[in-house]
Amino acid sequence: MHVYSAYWIGDCVLTNKDEELLLEILYDPIGCNNGNVIQAIPSLYKVNKSAGEKYIRYYLENCKINEGGPLFGLLFDRFQDDSNLHQLLMENSVRFAINNEIESCLLKVFRTSPEEDIFAYFIRRFEYKNNVVNESDYLYYECVPISAHMLLVNKFDVQKSKRLFDIALQWNLNLEENWRIESIARYLIAYLKPxxxxxxxxxxxxxxxxxxxxxxxxxxxxxxxxxxxxxxxxxxxxxxxxxxxxxxxxxxxxxxxxxxxxxxxxxxxxxxxxxxxxxxxxxxxxxxxxxxxxxxxxxxxxxxxxxxxxxxxxxxxxxxxxxxxxxxxxxxx
CATH class of the missing domain: 1.25.40 (Serine Threonine Protein Phosphatase 5, Tetratricopeptide repeat)
Structure with missing residues (x-):
C-alpha cells in the first residue's frame, strides 16, 4: 500500500497491472489502516477514473465520519479541477463535518457554482443534521462549523456572499416552529453571513x-x-x-x-x-x-x-x- 501512496506516485506512469493490484488491495485491505487506504485512492483514480470513482463512493459510504475530509483534501490536492470530483464532493460530503479540508474543497467548487446550488447543498446538510441528531454515533456532527472564527462567505466574491445570505434569510422565515430546527438554522445563518x-x-x-x-x-x-x-x-x-x-x-x-x-x-x-x-x-x-x-x-x-x-x-x-x-x-x- 505504501508503494501506491499518492505522496510517492506523483507523475509516475501507472499500468493496468497497477490497477489490478490496487483494486485487490483496496477492496480487501487486511493489515492496512485507513490512512494508508486514503493515500492509495488517488493512485487508483489516476490510473482509471471510472474504477476510482466507484471505489471512492464505496469508501465514503463505509468510512467513519472523520475520514472523509482527509480523502477529499488529498484528491483535490491532486485533481482540483476535475469536474467529477466536484460532483462527488457535493453528493457525498454531507455526512461529514465541515473541517478545514472539506471547507477548502467546497470553496473551490462554490466559486463557480450558482448561489442556489450552494444553498441547496447546505439544506441537505441541515436536513441530515435533523435526521441524525439523536443518533449517538453522530453526537458531534454539525451541519456547519459553529466556532466564532468560522465564516464561509468572507472568502467569496462580495456580491455572491450577499445573494447567498439573502436566500438563507428568506428560507429561515418559513421553517416550521420547532426549537431544535430553529437552533440548527441559526448556526447556518451565522455561517453564511457576509x-x-x-x-x-x-x-x-x-x-x-x-x-x-x-x-x-x-x-x-x-x-x-x-x-x-x-x-x-x-x-x-x-x-x-x-x-x-x-x-x-x-x-x-x-x-x-x-x-x-x-x-x-x-x-x-x-x-x-x-x-x-x-x-x-x-x-x-x-x-x-x-x-x-x-x-x-x-x-x-x-x-x-x-x-x-x-x-x-x-x-x-x-x-x-x-x-x-x-x-x-x-x-x-
Whole structure:
C-alpha cells in the first residue's frame, strides 16, 4: 500500500497491472489502516477514473465520519479541477463535518457554482443534521462549523456572499416552529453571513425582506432574531433594529404579547455577544465598546420611541455587567 501512496506516485506512469493490484488491495485491505487506504485512492483514480470513482463512493459510504475530509483534501490536492470530483464532493460530503479540508474543497467548487446550488447543498446538510441528531454515533456532527472564527462567505466574491445570505434569510422565515430546527438554522445563518457586522448593504437586504413579510409576526420575529448573529455591534445594527421595531410597533400594537416578544428579541440583537473574551477580573471589552456605542447613539432617538426604551434597557444591562466584573475584581483580585 505504501508503494501506491499518492505522496510517492506523483507523475509516475501507472499500468493496468497497477490497477489490478490496487483494486485487490483496496477492496480487501487486511493489515492496512485507513490512512494508508486514503493515500492509495488517488493512485487508483489516476490510473482509471471510472474504477476510482466507484471505489471512492464505496469508501465514503463505509468510512467513519472523520475520514472523509482527509480523502477529499488529498484528491483535490491532486485533481482540483476535475469536474467529477466536484460532483462527488457535493453528493457525498454531507455526512461529514465541515473541517478545514472539506471547507477548502467546497470553496473551490462554490466559486463557480450558482448561489442556489450552494444553498441547496447546505439544506441537505441541515436536513441530515435533523435526521441524525439523536443518533449517538453522530453526537458531534454539525451541519456547519459553529466556532466564532468560522465564516464561509468572507472568502467569496462580495456580491455572491450577499445573494447567498439573502436566500438563507428568506428560507429561515418559513421553517416550521420547532426549537431544535430553529437552533440548527441559526448556526447556518451565522455561517453564511457576509461579514461579522451589519453594513449598509446588509441592512438593505434585511429591510427589503422585512417589507415583504412585515404582516407576519413569526417572520418578523425570526428576522430580528437573526440580527443577533452579528456580534460586532454597530450604528447600522441599531438603526436596522430601530427601523423594524418602530414599524412593527404599529402593526402589533393590539397584541401586547407579540410586541413584548419583539422588544425582547430586539434587545438581544443589540446585546448578544456570542462568547466574550477578556482579562479575568476586568470588564469585558465587548461590554465597554457596547456601552460607548449606546451612549453615542441614544440621543439620536426620541424619548417616547421603543428604540430609546430598548437602548436604555440595554445600557442598564451592560452597566450591570461592567459593575459585576468590577466588584469581582475588588473582591477577588
Amino acid at each position: 461579514s461579522l457586522e451589519i453594513t449598509e448593504d446588509i441592512k438593505s437586504i434585511y429591510l427589503q425582506i422585512y417589507s415583504s413579510c412585515k404582516g407576519n409576526f413569526l417572520h418578523v420575529r425570526r428576522l430580528v432574531e437573526s440580527i443577533s448573529e452579528f456580534h460586532n455591534k454597530t450604528k447600522e445594527l441599531i438603526c436596522l433594529v430601530s427601523s423594524i421595531l418602530e414599524d412593527a410597533r404599529s402593526r402589533f400594537a393590539n397584541d401586547g404579547g407579540k410586541l413584548k416578544e419583539l422588544i425582547l428579541r430586539a434587545r438581544e440583537a443589540i446585546t448578544t455577544s456570542g462568547g466574550k473574551q477578556g482579562t479575568p477580573g476586568k470588564p469585558f471589552p465587548f461590554d465597554i465598546r457596547l456601552k460607548a456605542l449606546i451612549e453615542e447613539v441614544l440621543p439620536n432617538y426620541e424619548e417616547h420611541s421603543l428604540t430609546y426604551r430598548i437602548l436604555q434597557d440595554s445600557l442598564h444591562y451592560v452597566n450591570r455587567a461592567i459593575s459585576r466584573e468590577t466588584l469581582f475584581e475588588k473582591d477577588d483580585w
